[in-house]
Amino acid sequence: MSGRSLDHTVQVFEFIEESDSLASPQAIIDAMERSFAQFRFENFIMTGLPHPEQKIESLVLLKKWPLGWYERYTRNSYDRHDPVIRLCQRTVQPFEWSEAPFDPEIDSKGKEIMQGAADFGMRQGCCLPIHGLNGFEACLSMGGADLDLTPQTKPAIHLMAMYAFERARLVLAPSPRPNPLTAREREALRWAALGKSAADTGEILGVTERTITAHIGSACLKLSAANKTHAVARALQHRLIEI
Amino acid sequence: MTSIHVITDENKAGYEAILDDCFRLRHEVFVGERGWRDLERPDGRDVDAYDNDQATYLVALDDGRVIGGLRLYPTLLPHMISESFAHLVKGRDVLSGSTILECTRYFIVRERRMGRTDCRLLAAFQQFCLEEGVTEVTAVVEMWWLPRWQQAGFKVRPLGLPTMIEGQHCIAAAIQISEDSLRHVSRLAGLRGSCLVRATAAPALADRVPHVAA
Numbered sequence: 054m055s056g057r058s059l060d061h062t063v064q065v066f067e068f069i070e071e072s073d074s075l076a077s078p079q080a081i082i083d084a085m086e087r088s089f090a091q092f093r094f095e096n097f098i099m100t101g102l103p104h105p106e107q108k109i110e111s112l113v114l115l116k117k118w119p120l121g122w123y124e125r126y127t128r129n130s131y132d133r134h135d136p137v138i139r140l141c142q143r144t145v146q147p148f149e150w151s152e153a154p155f156d157p158e159i160d161s162k163g164k165e166i167m168q169g170a171a172d173f174g175m176r177q178g179c180c181l182p183i184h185g186l187n188g189f190e191a192c193l194s195m196g197g198a199d200l201d202l203t204p205q206t207k208p209a210i211h212l213m214a215m216y217a218f219e220r221a222r223l224v225l226a227p228s229p230r231p232n233p234l235t236a237r238e239r240e241a242l243r244w245a246a247l248g249k250s251a252a253d254t255g256e257i258l259g260v261t262e263r264t265i266t267a268h269i270g271s272a273c274l275k276l277s278a279a280n281k282t283h284a285v286a287r288a289l290q291h292r293l294i295e296i
Numbered sequence: 297m298t299s300i301h302v303i304t305d306e307n308k309a310g311y312e313a314i315l316d317d318c319f320r321l322r323h324e325v326f327v328g329e330r331g332w333r334d335l336e337r338p339d340g341r342d343v344d345a346y347d348n349d350q351a352t353y354l355v356a357l358d359d360g361r362v363i364g365g366l367r368l369y370p371t372l373l374p375h376m377i378s379e380s381f382a383h384l385v386k387g388r389d390v391l392s393g394s395t396i397l398e399c400t401r402y403f404i405v406r407e408r409r410m411g412r413t414d415c416r417l418l419a420a421f422q423q424f425c426l427e428e429g430v431t432e433v434t435a436v437v438e439m440w441w442l443p444r445w446q447q448a449g450f451k452v453r454p455l456g457l458p459t460m461i462e463g464q465h466c467i468a469a470a471i472q473i474s475e476d477s478l479r480h481v482s483r484l485a486g487l488r489g490s491c492l493v494r495a496t497a498a499p500a501l502a503d504r505v506p507h508v509a510a
Contacts (some may be wrong), residue, residue, distance in 0.1 A: 061457065062387045065454075065457065066387070066454070069453070071453065078488045138413065143442035146465065147439075184440060184443055185443045186415070186444055186447045186448060186484065187484075189447065208457040208458040208459065211458050211459055212454060212467070215439065215442050222447075238397060
């Protein structure tokens with residue numbers, strides 16, 4: 054292995070480590086801008102792939118994309134005719150825009166789109182399709198005027214793009230945290246929030262006061278609460294219970 | 297309902313027919329579908345040097361039929377990454393240790409790839425590893441698997457850069473074993489409890505029919 058290829062490994066691993074701590078879409082955009090610039094990428098966009106009834110604008114996760122081109126692209130619903138989007142839906146492999154097949158003789162829209170991107174400074178581009186769980190389909194598309202695409206750089210770009218995408222997905226669509234409280238603990242806290250004592254609650258639920266105290270105690274532990282009042286406040290604040 | 301059975305050297309006598317099904321399905325998937333010609337064998341069974349008494353199998357059974365599986369192997373012994381794919385690991389040594397396993401031959405039969413079988417098997421995988429005190433699992437996978445793992449809630453770190461193997465971009469990676477990941481993937485799998493089964497033998501089913509792949 055050449056020293057140069059080893060250099061890329063280090064850069065990619067650093068990017069992946071850094072990406073773990075990026076907390077906002079803007080932080081991700083900034084980090085990507087810095088890291089992908091070494092391969093001379095100037096623009097990039099992450100988006101879900103639209104179903105026939107969806108608009109692509111509603112699926113864009115983040116972008117550093119020429120504004121004029123974005124407006125023209127969405128206004129004309131170019132995604133319906135974009136050879137890059139079409140290939141995305143058919144492959145799991147990353148590809149260069151130039152590999153997305155279309156016949157310029159008969160596909161005038163396809164030609165218009167590829168020419169339009171070039172007019173906005175993106176003569177070259179790469180696209181990474183993402184085919185996830187439960188039919189989740191998306192892509193990260195990146196462009197520039199003169200990209201550094203070689204057998205050495207492409208694997209590095211591929212891996213970086215994948216982790217950049219994952220970070221954006223996590224930051225933008227955080228999965229709801231599971232409620233740490235059991236059904237009984239929630240019930241005990243709900244009655245406490247309504248002003249009932251442990252003895253009252255035990256009577257309502259047909260269990261002993263000691264059982265209720267134990268539920269409240271374990272809820273306190275899970276919520277790092279100092280006492281019952283604190284636990285009720287926290288559970289309400291984090292919407293773990295409703296009254 | 298899918299359940300995931302643990303098969304080791306200790307109980308494999310009770311799972312003879314199931315294991316044979318696994319080897320046959322692996323041949324169908326890896327030789328037939330993916331075209332890994334090196335694995336082709338006249339008896340239609342994919343069995344290699346790591347199918348020995350050190351291997352642990354997690355096998356997904358539905359109504360007694362095999363619908364998926366994977367193989368775990370100790371990294372302290374010569375294993376696939378150390379013997380065949382060390383070139384995929386860059387800038388550091390091949391990851392090995394007493395709490396690190398290697399996962400190989402992951403498969404789901406074709407007609408079950410759309411549903412939750414993947415998530416069930418991945419949940420059972422996290423649970424088994426947690427119970428066994430395993431901290432990390434290494435594997436060589438096609439790159440397109442990474443987002444699927446990540447969306448399942450797995451923390452995955454690459455051990456090298458993507459490399460072409462059999463026409464696919466593949467990568468050596470390590471999956472972290474954690475309660476968080478188990479919780480996340482169990483939710484996706486629609487599991488309320490465990491689907492991991494540790495038994496001495498396969499469930500006896502009078503009407504067990506051989507599985508026919510679509």
